[in-house]
Amino acid sequence: MRGIRAFVGSAALWALLAARVAAAVEPVSMAIAIGAASILTGYLSYSGAFCRFSECCGEERTLNASALKLNLEAKLFGQHLATEVILKALTGFKNNKNPKKALTLSMHGWAGTGKNFVSQIVAENLHPKGLKSNFVHLFVSTLHFPHEQKTKLYQDQLQKWIRGNVSACGSSVFIFDEMDKLHPGIIDAIKPFLDYYEQVDGISYRKAVFIFLSNAGGDLITQTALDFWRAGRKREEIQLKDLESVLSVGVFNNKHSGLWHSGLIDKNLIDYFIPFLPLEYKHVKMCVRAEMRARGHAVNEDIVTRVADEMTFFPKDEKIYSDKGCKTVQSRLDFY
Numbered sequence: 001m002r003g004i005r006a007f008v009g010s011a012a013l014w015a016l017l018a019a020r021v022a023a024a025v026e027p028v029s030m031a032i033a034i035g036a037a038s039i040l041t042g043y044l045s046y047s048g049a050f051c052r053f054s055e056c057c058g059e060e061r062t063l064n065a066s067a068l069k070l071n072l073e074a075k076l077f078g079q080h081l082a083t084e085v086i087l088k089a090l091t092g093f094k095n096n097k098n099p100k101k102a103l104t105l106s107m108h109g110w111a112g113t114g115k116n117f118v119s120q121i122v123a124e125n126l127h128p129k130g131l132k133s134n135f136v137h138l139f140v141s142t143l144h145f146p147h148e149q150k151t152k153l154y155q156d157q158l159q160k161w162i163r164g165n166v167s168a169c170g171s172s173v174f175i176f177d178e179m180d181k182l183h184p185g186i187i188d189a190i191k192p193f194l195d196y197y198e199q200v201d202g203i204s205y206r207k208a209v210f211i212f213l214s215n216a217g218g219d220l221i222t223q224t225a226l227d228f229w230r231a232g233r234k235r236e237e238i239q240l241k242d243l244e245s246v247l248s249v250g251v252f253n254n255k256h257s258g259l260w261h262s263g264l265i266d267k268n269l270i271d272y273f274i275p276f277l278p279l280e281y282k283h284v285k286m287c288v289r290a291e292m293r294a295r296g297h298a299v300n301e302d303i304v305t306r307v308a309d310e311m312t313f314f315p316k317d318e319k320i321y322s323d324k325g326c327k328t329v330q331s332r333l334d335f336y
C-alpha cells in the first residue's frame, strides 16, 4: 500500500507540473488537470481495488470474530479450551486499536491434537492467504535452527528477519513450530519484540502475532485429563485454570521445551498458554469423517470405524487417548 501511495503521489505531481506549464497558456486546463489528478489518487488508493491484484498487509483490517468462531467450532474437535482461549485472545487483541504489546500464544499438547491445524486456521483469519501469505512466517526448529553451536548466528538471523518482516507489515504473524526441539536461549532473541515497548529502533511490534507450538507439557495435560476421566468427570469440565499455571511452570522447568528458564516466561511476555487435550476414540472418528468429506466422498461409517480401530490408544489399561491424535488418519484412509 505504501508503494502505491508513493506512486499515486508522484503521478499527481506530474499531472500538476504539466498543468502548471499549460496554465501559463490556459487556466481552464489547470483546473482539469487538478481534477484528473485527484480522481486518479482517489481511485487507485481505494484499497479494495488494489488489494485484488496484490496482497495487502491490512494492518487496520478487523477480525471477523463470528467467522473465526464458526471455523473453529466446525473444524476443531475435542478442544474446548483451545477454542475458547484463541477466540478470546484474538478478538480482544484485534479489537484493540492500540495494543500495548504483540500477542503471544503458546500452544501445547500431545502429537496430532491440532496445533498446526489451528495455527493455520488462525493465520487464514488474519491474512486471507493463510500460510501462503507474505505476512505469515513459519519457522520450524529442526529445519531453520538445527545446530546447537550456531545459537548466536540464529539469534541474529531471527532478529533481522522479524525486524524486516514487521517493518514491511505490522500485523505479521510468526509461527514457531517444534519449539521443544529449539535449543535453549534462541527464542530469547525475540524478547525485545514481545515486550511493552512502543517502538524498537523505530519499528513498532505491537500489532504482530507470535505463536509457539510444542509437545512440551503434553504429559501434564494428559495427566489432568486422565484425572478428570478417572474421577468420572466430563472432559468439558476441565477449565483453563486447571492447566494454565501448571503449564507455564512445567515448561519453564523443562530443559527440552525451548522455553527452559526463558525470559519470555519470567517476564510474563507470553499472553496465553493454550492446552490441547489428547484426543479420544470418538474424536478420531470425527477426524476420519471430516477427511472423507474433504475428499468429496460420502461418509461411510463402516470405514470410519475400521480406520479408528487401527489407531493405537493409551494408557495401557484404559486405552482412552489416541497415541498420535488424528495424525496418520489421512494416510490410513488412502487404503480404503
Ligand SMILES: Nc1ncnc2c1ncn2[C@@H]1O[C@H](COP(=O)(O)OP(=O)(O)OP(=O)(O)O)[C@@H](O)[C@H]1O
Pocket: 075, 076, 077, 078, 079, 109, 110, 111, 112, 113, 114, 115, 116, 117, 118, 214, 215, 287, 325, 326, 327
Ligand atoms: N482437534 C482436531 N480437530 C480436527 N482435526 C484434527 C485435530 N487434531 C488433529 N487434526 C487433524 O490431524 C492433522 C494433524 O494434526 P496437527 O498437525 O495439527 O497436529 P499437531 O498438534 O501439530 O501434532 P504434532 O505435535 O505432532 O506436531 C491435522 O491436519 C488435522 O487434519
Ligand SMILES: *[C@@H]1O[C@H](CO)[C@@H](O)[C@H](O)[C@H]1NC(C)=O
Pocket: 064, 066, 067, 070
Ligand atoms: C463475518 O462472517 C460471517 C460468517 O462467515 C459472515 O456471514 C459475515 O458476512 C462476515 N462479516 C463481515 C463483516 O465480513
Ligand SMILES: *[C@@H]1O[C@H](CO)[C@@H](O)[C@H](O)[C@H]1NC(C)=O
Pocket: 137, 138, 160, 161, 162, 163, 164, 165, 168
Ligand atoms: C521475512 O521472513 C522470511 C522468512 O520467513 C525471510 O526469508 C525474509 O527475508 C524476511 N523478509 C525481510 C524483508 O526481512
Ligand SMILES: [Mg+2]
Pocket: 115, 116, 177, 213
Ligand atoms: Mg505439529
